[in-house]
Amino acid sequence: MGEVHRLTLGDVLGEHRRSRPLGIACVDGDVRLTYPDLDERVNRLANALAADGVGAGDRVLWLGQNSFRVLELLLAAARLGAICCPANWRQSADELAFVLGDLTPRVVVWADSEEVRKAREMTGGDGGAAPDARWVRSGDEYESYVEAAPAGEPAAEVAVDAPVLALYTAAFDGRPNAALLSHAALIAHSMSLLHIRQMENGFTFLNCGPLFHVGTMMFCLATLQLGGTNVFTPAFEAEEVCRLIEAEKCTQAFLFGPMIDGLVQANQSANHDLSSLRFVSHSPEWDAMITVDDSPWCAAKMGGYGQTEVGGMLTFLGLGLGGAGHAGRPSPLTHVRILDADDAEMPAGEVGEICARGQSVFSGYWARPELSAAKSAGGWHHTGDLGRREADGTITFIGPRLRMIKSAAENVYPAEVERALKTHPAIADAAVIGVPDERFGQTVKAIVRLADDADVGADEIVEHVRSQIASYKRPRHVEFAESIPKKGHLPDYDVLDERYGGGAYPGT
Known part of the structure; x- marks a missing residue:
């Protein structure tokens, strides 16, 4: 791609410095930065990072709660071709130590906590996973670090398809993986979100959700893309959120x-004016406090399907209101296929894996070449989730694929059967496994927890179940249990297999 087509996150900031010299970019406590202020600070920070050896492809890690410094770090990394990772500060010391060892950052910006200190001790020094990282404490040390560096823009050449943001995803396989999102992917996703949310000049976003989560980050970046104002608060606290909505x-x-x-409960006594908030209808009390928004995003109650690996949202219910599929239609800059286990497209009405490609899809996982290759097999990102394209073209999300049961020649996904089981009013929870069968290879067994009484x-x-989905997917065996063992928020299928005789899965 030629220079004339270049647009990185650093370029977006640089244009706002010129075209929005009076615009407020960031608000965080007593900090109020115009776009020129933010641009200068980002340049200084980028030069400070470069002096510590940060260059193209190197990682910069943030360990702390929400702060305007997260956006500064991301934009400084963008100016160098580096990668910024805001990690989940709620993790244990062991989990943080894993991130440090996995990501091997050159610079760590951290807010003091016992868990971070323990993780640093576990990974530093001789034999540690990250003994050479420069640690900069958020606050006065960080400010000195920024102010001491020159203000000129770094001369680094940055490719638009270079990864710039790393977000760790859920650890369904036992350990998290850092999904890498490029400048181009983030800008494309921001433009789609801008369109669906109908964001306009003066848009102000309150970052009260965690910035290590794509749900908050995608709106932070869309607000940046538009030249709006990002307001930061360390974490959600109802009374403070009400105050900030009114003040900003x-x-x-x-x-x-x-x-x-x-918020409704907190504002009953505080009586802050929340009418600037254009948001989703929720309850009569809430609707009376805010301005109910009629954009496709809010009218659809923020519905759709997404994941970190697609920058946030892959489909928007706002593009399919009234349709059969509750996940709507794909983002304007992506396209979706529902594929079977052999990567053949499924006809409308049949369940398969949701696969995607397009401008907002991620670049793979940090240091996971085999997983990255598997996820992009055949030129499509395999989400690991099941879905169905309805006759009207809309998409229905079914659930995680996780594993597949092969009964005779038919593929059966536990998530689809579990979804059907849970629509029965007497069933409180359910999980599905495959059990060996001499005739069919495997048959479906449902483990069911009934509702009280x-x-x-x-x-x-x-x-x-037969009335909900195809007959061949129905359970041939049902066992009742007092509880369903979990791994995180999902069934622990290994325990279920051991306890209830599961096995003979394809490929095993």
Whole structure:
């Protein structure tokens, strides 16, 4: 790609310095930075990082709560061709030590905590995983670090497809993986989100959700892309969020049901003016406090399907309101296929893996070449999630693929059967495994936890599933259990296999 087509995150900031010299880029406590202020600080920080050896492809790690410094670090990394990772500060020392050893950052910017100190001790020194990292403490040390560096823009050549942001994803296989998102992918996702959310001049986003989560980060970056204002608060605290919405006239915030209920309760006595917030309808009390927004994003109650590896959202319900699929239609800069285990496209109405390609798709995982290759097999990003394209073209999200059961010649995904099981009013929880079968190779077994005082037999459960999905996917065996063992928020299938006779999965 020629220079005339170049647009990096650093370029976005540089244009705002010129075109929005009076615009407020960041608010964080007493800190208020215009776009020229932010641009100068980012240059100084980039030069300080470069002096510590940070260059193209090197990693910079943030260990702390939300701060305007997260955005500064990301943009400074962008100016150098480096990669910024805001890590989950809520993790244990062992988990943080894993991130340090896995990412091997050149510079770590950290907020003091016992867990971070323990992780540093575990990974530093002789034989440690990150003995050479420069550690800069957030606060006065960080400010001195920035101020001491020159203000000129670094002369580094940065490719638009170079990764710039690393976000660790859920550890479904036992350890997390850092998904790498490029300048081009983040800008493309921001443009799609801008369109669906109908973000306009003056848009102000309150970063009250964690910036290590793509749900907050995607709005932070879309706000940057637009030249709006990002307001930062360390973590969600209901009374402070109400105060900030009123004080900074916030347009949007990272909020979901329980958080909204907390704001309603906190604001009953404080009586802050929240009318600047153009947000999703939730309850009569909430709707009376805010301005209910009619953009496709808010009208669809922020619905759709997404994951870190696609920059946030892959499909938007706002593009499919009234359609059969509750995940809507793909983002304008991506396209989606529903593929079977052999990467053949499934017809409408059939379940397969949601696969995607397009401008917002990630660049692979840090230091995971085999996993990255598997995820991009055949030129499509394999999300690991199941879905179905409906007859009207909209998408329905089913659930994680995790493993597949092969019964005769048919592929059966546990998540689809579990979804059908849980629609029965007597079933509180359920999991599905494959058990060996001489005739079919495997058959489907359902492990079911009934709701309190419920009384239902196995035959009724099987017939209920048959009414929901194809007959060959129904359980041939049902066992009742007092609880379903979990690994995180998902069933622990290894324990279930051992306990209930699972096995003979394809490829094993």
